[in-house]
Amino acid sequence: MPYTVKHHETITEQLSPEHPGVNLDLSAYRFGLYKNGELVDIITTFDTGPDLRRAVKEHITDNEPEGPEKAFLLRFFDPSCAPPWERKTMTRRQLPTPEALLNSLNDEGNAVRFEKEAAGHLVYDVASGEWYAFINNHWEPAGDKIGKTLRFIGKSIEEEQKYWNRRAENENTPEMRNLVAQLQNHLNLSKNHTKQVALRKMIEGSSMQVNLTEASDGRYITCKNGAIDCKTGEFIPIWACDSIREKYPLIYFDLIYTPGLRSQAFIDHLKKVFDDNTSGLSEEERTLRMMELGRFFLRLTGYLLYPGNPEQIILFLWGKGSNGKSTTIDVLREIFGSEMSEASVRELYAGSEDRPASGISRSLSKRAMLISEASDEESRGGRISADTVKALTGDAMTSRFRDMYAKSRPQKVVCTPVGVTNELPRFDKTLDFALLRRLKTIPFPHLFAGDERVKDIRESLLAEKDAIFSMMVDELIAYTKEGLLPVPAFCASTQNELLAGFEVSAFIEECVEKSETGRVSRLELEEAYISWCARHDIPVGLSKIQMPGYDEYSQVNFRQGLSEKEKRALFKGMRVYGFDELRTNSQRYFKCRLK
Numbered sequence: 321m322p323y324t325v326k327h328h329e330t331i332t333e334q335l336s337p338e339h340p341g342v343n344l345d346l347s348a349y350r351f352g353l354y355k356n357g358e359l360v361d362i363i364t365t366f367d368t369g370p371d372l373r374r375a376v377k378e379h380i381t382d383n384e385p386e387g388p389e390k391a392f393l394l395r396f397f398d399p400s401c402a403p404p405w406e407r408k409t410m411t412r413r414q415l416p417t418p419e420a421l422l423n424s425l426n427d428e429g430n431a432v433r434f435e436k437e438a439a440g441h442l443v444y445d446v447a448s449g450e451w452y453a454f455i456n457n458h459w460e461p462a463g464d465k466i467g468k469t470l471r472f473i474g475k476s477i478e479e480e481q482k483y484w485n486r487r488a489e490n491e492n493t494p495e496m497r498n499l500v501a502q503l504q505n506h507l508n509l510s511k512n513h514t515k516q517v518a519l520r521k522m523i524e525g526s527s528m529q530v531n532l533t534e535a536s537d538g539r540y541i542t543c544k545n546g547a548i549d550c551k552t553g554e555f556i557p558i559w560a561c562d563s564i565r566e567k568y569p570l571i572y573f574d575l576i577y578t579p580g581l582r583s584q585a586f587i588d589h590l591k592k593v594f595d596d597n598t599s600g601l602s603e604e605e606r607t608l609r610m611m612e613l614g615r616f617f618l619r620l621t622g623y624l625l626y627p628g629n630p631e632q633i634i635l636f637l638w639g640k641g642s643n644g645k646s647t648t649i650d651v652l653r654e655i656f657g658s659e660m661s662e663a664s665v666r667e668l669y670a671g672s673e674d675r676p677a678s679g680i681s682r683s684l685s686k687r688a689m690l691i692s693e694a695s696d697e698e699s700r701g702g703r704i705s706a707d708t709v710k711a712l713t714g715d716a717m718t719s720r721f722r723d724m725y726a727k728s729r730p731q732k733v734v735c736t737p738v739g740v741t742n743e744l745p746r747f748d749k750t751l752d753f754a755l756l757r758r759l760k761t762i763p764f765p766h767l768f769a770g771d772e773r774v775k776d777i778r779e780s781l782l783a784e785k786d787a788i789f790s791m792m793v794d795e796l797i798a799y800t801k802e803g804l805l806p807v808p809a810f811c812a813s814t815q816n817e818l819l820a821g822f823e824v825s826a827f828i829e830e831c832v833e834k835s836e837t838g839r840v841s842r843l844e845l846e847e848a849y850i851s852w853c854a855r856h857d858i859p860v861g862l863s864k865i866q867m868p869g870y871d872e873y874s875q876v877n878f879r880q881g882l883s884e885k886e887k888r889a890l891f892k893g894m895r896v897y898g899f900d901e902l903r904t905n906s907q908r909y910f911k912c913r914l915k
Contacts, residue, residue: 322545322558323376323393324354325363353379356545356576357786373397392559403453404437405468410476412436414483418499421484425506427515431523434473440565442469444524445532452532457561458542458572459532470520474510481507532568538627538685538734540569543789544576550626553797555579571659571687575789583787585780586651590614592772593644596765612808617762619805621652622795624688629736631804632713632758636739639764642773648764649690649740651781655789659687661735667721670705670748677721680712681731684721689735703748706755712737713758761811823860824893827852831915834899838913842891846882848914849890861886 328350353361353376360383363375377397384390395401400411412433415421424432442462443452451462481503488496509515539551547556547564555577556564594610594617601609620635637645653660663679668691683689689712711720712733722728747755781788827849832840840848853860861883882890895901899910 322356323380324357325351325372325376326354328352328362389557389559403441403465404472405453405465407437407472410437410479414480418495421480421499421503425502427519427522430473430510430519433476434469434519434523435528437473437476438469438528442466442528443530443532443568444528446529447531447533452570454565457547457556457558457564458569459536460570460572466520467516470516471511473519474507474516477503477507477510530568532570535568536570537564537567538571540564540567541571541573541625542569543573546577548577548625548793548796550796551800553800555793573655573657573659573789575655576786577793578786578790579794581787581790583781583784583791585784586788586791587614589644589648589777589781590617592768593648593764593766598765598767609808609810613762613811616805616808616811618791619795619799620760620762621792622797623799623804624652624656624736624738625792625796626736626799627687628716628734629713633760634709634713634737634739634758636741636759636761637764638739638741638743638761640742642768643764643766644768645740645764647778647781649692650778651785651788652688653690654782655785655792656688660690661686661688662690662692665691665704665739668704668708670703670708678723681721681723681726683735684718684731684733686735689737691737691739706747706749709737709747709755709758760807763811823853823858824849824890825897827890828893828897828899832894832897832899832912833915835911835913838911839909840912840914841907841909842887844914845890845894845910846887850880850882 330347330349348365350365351363351372352359353363361379363372363379365372377394380390380393384393399407399409402408415424423429441454442465443459444450445452451466452459453462453465481500484496484500484503488500510519539549540547541550542548542561544558546558547561547569548554549556591610591614594613596606596609623631637649639645661679661683663677663683667677667680680689708720711718712735716733717730718733719728719730721731831848831852832845850860850862852858862880881887891901894910894912899912901908901910903909
């Protein structure tokens with residue numbers, strides 16, 4: 321219910337001011353009535369009495385405009401509309417005949433009573449073996465609600481007993497007296513805990529079974545004041561959410577969506593983290609880049625709410641140092657809650673395909689999968705499998721990932737992978753066009769230092785999380801109409817720099833050009849790269865390489881060459897930039913020429 325009541329103050333009034341020792345002071349309480357977090361009225365128990373429910377109902381009756389919203393709100397005060405775990409009286413009809421009552425005095429009869437009272441409010445998920453309850457606009461694990469409902473069923477038989485006691489008094493026959501005695505025995509048994517456990521086992525096999533994995537429509541996300549159809553962008557107000565009850569929406573954000581609401585704190589934060597203060601750009605160029613990158617990032621946050629990954633992308637938020645990445649992700653993690661799951665980057669490494677990937681397996685059904693701080697150290701971190709990334713971003717169904725001690729099974733890929741890295745990690749294969757097209761890189765180019773490093777920035781941002789959520793939903797709606805925004809040109813230009821490494825990228829752009837007839841061997845390319853690094857005072861990993869044909873004790877049989885790690889980076893960079901590598905007579909060369 322959108323209305324909440326909060327205690328403001330306690331008021332004490334002396335009824336005997338001339339004789340305070342008589343102790344006839346009268347205490348009352350003042351409450352604030354809030355609708356969706358906004359104060360709409362002050363309630364004082366001097367005026368309304370202790371029944372706050374009646375006071376809230378009177379406020380709704382007097383102040384809410386006529387319409388479906390008012391009817392929805394007033395339903396909360398109708399005992400028959402309350403869910404069975406909150407209900408005091410039964411809503412099912414009395415059984416019409418003594419024979420029907422006698423046939424119902426068993427576990428099967430109680431199961432029928434349960435189904436009539438709880439239909440539409442509780443379902444049993446056969447996939448997880450748990451009960452789920454419908455709360456306003458979404459289904460969630462029932463928890464203690466199932467126990468309360470079972471106790472209510474046992475207690476509701478007392479109403480049947482009162483009804484049949486009155487009939488027995490009127491008819492006064494041996495058959496009716498025997499019927500009432502059997503009903504009393506059944507009532508006593510139904511209140512027994514062991515009997516309720518047996519009843520629960522019986523109704524778990526009843527018509528209230530649903531496989532929520534298959535029945536739940538993931539296109540709907542729900543929030544405090546309604547639901548959003550993520551595929552059409554339609555907002556469904558809370559009073560109309562009964563229409564999606566049988567769509568079994570499971571995703572709930574404990575936030576309020578307000579169309580058009582903006583979070584100024586979050587906007588200011590994005591302006592700072594996307595303001596490049598490290599590359600020496602002009603003020604105008606910095607501002608233009610910041611605005612373009614901020615709009616691109618905001619649209620992506622809305623896209624993360626979309627079910628599945630139709631654009632087949634994997635995001636990488638990258639940048640070294642204190643640049644606001646962690647704060648930004650912390651805010652998104654708080655907004656998404658359980659819909660943003662984390663997986664170890666090691667589960668993406670080549671060679672791990674046949675091993676359990678619990679983090680990925682559990683993240684596939686979420687909206688976003690977070691991959692934190694991928695290592696660039698090949699000796700420590702390994703290489704990410706290009707095939708694994710393609711499976712995560714391309715297939716509607718995959719059997720590639722499994723949980724610990726579980727067998728592989730087809731799973732629907734719903735999540736969008738998001739990497740948070742200092743550098744883009746290395747891949748196990750040459751990155752082809754299909755993979756390059758899926759990588760979206762977002763730099764965090766601002767380096768915070770000194771007074772710019774604010775310690776409580778996360779708390780100030782989360783104070784406006786309703787507004788941030790509203791911005792994300794608005795961007796989701798914009799995505800359903802317009803799609804993603806174009807990748808900023810400077811992000812696209814740094815794509816190759818990230819994949820090849822900055823030094824390698826600069827060397828290739830400055831010293832190498834494509835040529836159909838030119839041939840440059842690996843050794844020639846290696847020597848040119850060493851010379852280029854020396855001219856620019858760039859440290860590079862070198863090693864001694866023994867040359868053939870010389871005595872091993874001579875000093876002239878060695879030359880300086882790149883370390884294996886530097887070689888791999890250089891040759892991979894050439895492939896990233898589209899230079900074909902061929903082999904002739906055991907010699908490998910690139911189709912290019914040195915400038």
